[in-house]
Amino acid sequence: MKKLVALLLALCMVACLFAGCSGDEKETTANTEATDPSTSAPAASSDDPTEPEPTDPAPASDYRVAMVTDYGDITDQSFNQTTYDAGKAWCAANGVDFTYYKPTGDSTAERVAAIDQAVADGYNVLLLPGFAFAGAIVETAENYPDVKYIALDVGEYDLQDAAGTVEDWSYVYPANVYSAVYQEELAGYMAGYAAVKLGYKHLGFLGGMAVPAVVRYGYGFVQGCDAAAAELGITGDVAIEYVYGNQFSGDADITAYMDTWYQNKGVEVVFACGGGIFTSAGEAAQKVEGAKVIGVDVDQKGTIDGMYGDGITVTSAMKGLAPTVDTMLTELIVNDNWAAYSGKVETLGLVSADPALNYVQIPSSTQWSDDFTEDDYVALVGELFDGTRTVSADTENAPEVTIAVDYQGNIK
Numbered sequence: 257m258k259k260l261v262a263l264l265l266a267l268c269m270v271a272c273l274f275a276g277c278s279g280d281e282k283e284t285t286a287n288t289e290a291t292d293p294s295t296s297a298p299a300a301s302s303d304d305p306t307e308p309e310p311t312d313p314a315p316a317s318d319y320r321v322a323m324v325t326d327y328g329d330i331t332d333q334s335f336n337q338t339t340y341d342a343g344k345a346w347c348a349a350n351g352v353d354f355t356y357y358k359p360t361g362d363s364t365a366e367r368v369a370a371i372d373q374a375v376a377d378g379y380n381v382l383l384l385p386g387f388a389f390a391g392a393i394v395e396t397a398e399n400y401p402d403v404k405y406i407a408l409d410v411g412e413y414d415l416q417d418a419a420g421t422v423e424d425w426s427y428v429y430p431a432n433v434y435s436a437v438y439q440e441e442l443a444g445y446m447a448g449y450a451a452v453k454l455g456y457k458h459l460g461f462l463g464g465m466a467v468p469a470v471v472r473y474g475y476g477f478v479q480g481c482d483a484a485a486a487e488l489g490i491t492g493d494v495a496i497e498y499v500y501g502n503q504f505s506g507d508a509d510i511t512a513y514m515d516t517w518y519q520n521k522g523v524e525v526v527f528a529c530g531g532g533i534f535t536s537a538g539e540a541a542q543k544v545e546g547a548k549v550i551g552v553d554v555d556q557k558g559t560i561d562g563m564y565g566d567g568i569t570v571t572s573a574m575k576g577l578a579p580t581v582d583t584m585l586t587e588l589i590v591n592d593n594w595a596a597y598s599g600k601v602e603t604l605g606l607v608s609a610d611p612a613l614n615y616v617q618i619p620s621s622t623q624w625s626d627d628f629t630e631d632d633y634v635a636l637v638g639e640l641f642d643g644t645r646t647v648s649a650d651t652e653n654a655p656e657v658t659i660a661v662d663y664q665g666n667i668k
Contacts, residue, residue, distance in 0.1 A: 319404075319589045320353040322379035324370045326386040327362035333559035334531070335577065339385040339408060342581035352589060355379070364391035364418075371396050375403055381588065382406065383581060387467065390414035397430040404594060406584045407435035408577050412601045413468055434597040436580045436615075439605035440469050442640060443573035443616040444476030444527070445483070445647045447550050449636060450571050450618060451525055452484035452494060453628035456548070460497040460523045462514065462537050464504040464530015466666070471651040473529045473552065473573060474498065479647055482657035495660040497523055502666040506536030513667050514540030518547045525550060525570055538564035553577075555619035571622040576615035580604065609638040 323330075323343045330340040340356055347354035357374050359366040371392055374382060384393065385408045394415060397405055412425075415435070419427035429435075451459060461477055463470045478496060485494040497517055501510045510533065517523040518540050525548035526541065528534035534551060541547035542564040549560050551572030560569045587593045604615035611617050611634060624630055639645040648655055654663065 317350070317352045317589055319381050320379045321347050321381040321383065321585065322354070322374040322377075323356040323383040323385070324367065324374060324389075325356065325358045326367070326384075326388040327359075328531075329358060330356060333556060334553055335385040335408070338554050338577045339383050339581060342578035343383050343585070346582055346585050350585075350589065352585075353379075362388075364388075364395065367392040368395050375400050380404065381585070383408070385409065385577065387411060387414045387469070390418035393433060393435075394418045394427070397433050401430070401432055403432060404588055405430075405433040405435075406581070406588075407433065408580060409437055409469065409575065410435045410601075411437045411468060415601070429599045429601065431598045433599060434584065434594075435601045436584070437469070437601060437603050438575040439603060439616050439649065440472035440573070440575070441476030441479070441647050441649045442605055443575065443618070444473040444529075445480035445640075446616070446618045446633075446636065447527060447571055447573040448477035448480030448482075449484045450480075450622060450628055450633065451527075451550065452481045452488070453632070454570065454623065454625055455627060456524045456570075457490065457494050458497075458522050458524050459495070460514075460517050460526035460537075461499070462510075462526050462528045462530075462533060463500040464533050465502055466500045468651045470500070470530055472649055473527075475651065475655050476647055476649075477527050477529075477573070478657055478659075478661055479655050482655070482659045483645070485659050491658040495662070497521060497662050497664065499664040500666045501530065501533050501536070502668045504531030504533060506533050506539070510536035510667055511539045515543065518544045524548060527573070528552065529573070534560060535563070538568065541568055555621055557619070557621040567623070569621075569623075571618045574617050574619060576604065576617070579615060606637070606641045609634075609641045611637045614641075 321343055323340050325336045328334065328336045330336050344354050357370040359370040367389060371382060380402060381404045383406050387410050389407055390410050393405060393407060393410065413422065415429065416422045416425055416427050421427040459481060461474045463474050481494060481496060485491045514526065514536050517526065526537045527550040528537035529552045534549065534556065537549050538560055541549050548570045549568055550570050551557065551560055553575050554572065555574060556572045557569040561567065584597065587597065606614045606616065608614060614637070618633065
């Protein structure tokens with residue numbers, strides 16, 4: 257009898273052991289660092305402490321979405337982070353697999369390698385933020401006709417230039433590519449108009465490189481400052497210092513230039529427009545009591561205030577990257593409407609008199625005052641939307657204005 261009981265207990269233990277090994281296991285290699293140091297293509301990055309643990313059941317879609325960073329990281333408080341946050345949130349809400357890849361360096365070849373790795377890992381929707389992806393799109397899109405490329409702020413000039421066809425504009429966008437670009441001149445106009453209405457009279461524009469998007473921001477800013485000055489009757493009192501750093505990062509030379517503006521010329525606020533170049537404006541501004549900075553692309557208040565002092569950011573001229581991600585993933589995955597966007601570079605701007613619905617805007621964190629309230633901003637957007645106000649998008653010719661603008665070329 258004892259032998260029989262022992263045998264039954266042993267059989268039960270074996271059965272339990274097999275039952276414990278029968279649960280589903282989910283591959284997580286797309287969210288881990290590459291373990292083979294000899295591999296040339298980067299695996300998806302896993303340095304995001306907020307990345308959720310894999311969960312079952314598996315996503316309910318055949319689409320799998322991967323975001324590739326340009327030359328920054330998903331904590332850059334700009335294009336990469338905004339795109340990552342928007343893509344991750346949308347996919348989590350819609351049961352779609354999502355990850356991101358960080359190239360090993362800042363070159364087209366390394367971005368191509370990251371795209372190749374994402375496709376090899378089975379991701380068939382790519383979110384690509386920023387003009388730096390033009391070359392990678394030209395090199396890879398036709399190789400992966402079943403992969404959908406959603407590019408953000410990769411303009412027609414960027415793609416033609418990468419293809420070497422600027423002279424005849426003959427590059428034809430593959431059917432699996434869509435790129436959204438933005439009316440930066442409108443966002444720049446809003447920021448300039450707000451700044452002058454808020455009482456700033458000596459302003460600066462510090463651009464990154466004089467590429468079309470940055471020029472549109474700058475010329476829009478000039479037009480907005482001029483319009484506000486005209487309404488206030490102070491065109492003779494408002495002046496703008498205008499320069500390009502000729503790079504998308506700050507350094508000691510550019511900071512020294514900004515020091516001259518703030519400390520010697522009496523500039524009160526600088527619109528820092530071009531990736532990390534805001535660091536030079538911020539470093540110079542924090543040395544002068546009351547000096548301010550205007551951010552770009554996303555609401556940079558958290559970043560700039562966090563680095564250089566609370567209240568230093570007046571406003572930001574923003575592009576609607578997150579709404580674009582939401583719209584395009586919905587159109588592709590939920591509505592099966594890729595045909596409406598296939599092979600297009602589409603310019604996005606105002607779609608409503610409601611500022612919150614538009615693809616260009618300034619944030620709610622703007623330093624409103626009695627001289628320029630949120631209601632005033634709503635009225636401004638309404639006039640831009642209905643055509644009462646117009647803003648030139650010309651990048652070849654500086655806008656004709658009545659305020660003084662000193663165009664100083666490139667710092668470097």
